[in-house]
Amino acid sequence: MFRILSPAVAIALVLGGLSVQAATAQAPGPVPQVDLNASLENDPGKAVTGDKLFNDPPPAEGGWKGLARLLEALTPGVDTEIPLTASQITDRISQMLDQGRNEEALQVIQKRTAQLEQQGGIGTDVQLMFLHGRALAALGRHDQAIDLYRQMTTLYPELPEPWNNLAAEYVKQGKLDMARDALSMSLAANPNYGTAKANLGQVQLMLAQESFRNAARLGVGSARSKAEQTAEVLKK
Structure with a gap:
């Protein structure tokens, strides 16, 4: 079963109205966080067993094949005979983003999201959602990244990383x-x-x-x- 966190009450942002000149933002900006594992693993109230965030059974054969073919094309050497676990998939996506393969990573994220929807899963794969935000930001789709990070801060206000990336x-x-x-x-x-x-x-x-x-x-x-x-x- 993939990681599920119960939605929390939304915390409203106090939005400032200051308009700044472009020159202000030319300095090196804040450092975005790239991983949620620290917060999720160090929270004793939400501890999970197994490999990092996930310990779910292999995906259904029908849903796996399409994702496996895509992963095999993007990452040669993937063994498509044995379905990857959810954490292995997110690890590979994270590696793609670290390598600057942002468009490829987004394709896998979209495929994985569709796969989970086909399986009728309940809840949200929080790590996949976070990686989706990273991919959008890396591709310059900043408004979409902001929308996604804001959604995460509403669903998971206890996680500091989405606030930081926002x-x-x-x-x-x-x-x-x-x-x-x-x-x-x-x-x-x-x-x-x-x-x-x-x-x-x-x-x-x-x-x-x-x-x-x-x-x-x-x-x-x-x-x-x-x-x-x-x-x-x-x-x-």
């Missing part, structure tokens, strides 16, 4: 207030999540730079140099 997408669109709020939610889910802490610091610097620029335009003499100093910090 923030990274907001920064790409110059929505720094919204990125800050998403990172705050990530840290509310896990106060010890180092990636979100570092990303929040970076977003706060970007917000400070914008404030200094605005102050400089209003005639505050020292604000321009502070904006420049902040920009130098962001470049490091």
Whole structure:
């Protein structure tokens, strides 16, 4: 049985309205998370046995063949005689994304999603959903990635990684207030999540730079140099 998490009550984002100039988002953006295993495995209330997230039986023969052929074409050496487990499939998708094979990974994700729907599964494969967001972001389909990550934060607000990746997408669109709020939610889910802490610091610097620029335009003499100093910090 693939990983199922019960839907939680949606947590509303506090959406900021600050519009930032394109130059603000030119600094290296927040680091997106690429794996959910840490949160899912370290949550004793949602512990699972077996290989990482999944310990399900082989998929039905009819649904497996189409996915197997696709995986075999994209990843030579896949043994199509023995169906892969759910975790092996998601591991292969993650490897494709790590290698920059984003379009191929998206094809497998879509095929796997269709396969699970054909099997009549109940619930959501959270790892597959997260990988789908990664693939969309890597392909530059940022609005779709944001929609998917927002859906994840509604279904699984206890997971910090979707909040973090949502923030990274907001920064790409110059929505720094919204990125800050998403990172705050990530840290509310896990106060010890180092990636979100570092990303929040970076977003706060970007917000400070914008404030200094605005102050400089209003005639505050020292604000321009502070904006420049902040920009130098962001470049490091």
